[in-house]
Amino acid sequence: MKQYYVYIILCSDNLTYTGITNTIARKLKEHQKTSKTAYIYPKTKTRFLDRLTLTTI
Template sequence: MKVYYVYILMCSDKTYYTGITSNLEKRINEHKNGKHLDSYTYKRRPIDLVYFAEFTNVDIAISTEKQIKKWSKAKKEALINNEYDKLPNLSKKKFNKS
């Protein structure tokens, strides 16, 4: 059974990069070594792997990656820190009461 990984990297500029791969170790090394000159992480090295999740269904992995990419920094940090109880409140839209 093939395994897919959704991962989050912390870049040197304190931004997050979210990606998907079927070979986590190889892909992280590619990020660290700057294999792809045009990648988001190339000029933001060094990077650190701060989160990953395993999936056996590629469609769910892709969907999860797309979902996380849309999240705020605060919501990604709650996920990284295993603060799952904070995720619903971080998802609520703030409405301006005027």
């Protein structure tokens, strides 16, 4: 079984960004550090809102 995380980030313009990853800690650090995601990049201040853990069968 493999685990995935769906996460939601609140951007500085009050819009949300939703992503999926199998390594939540690494992905959140990437967003906080570089924000190179095409949608998040111009939005300098972001805040992690929530995550959901999914497991494949």
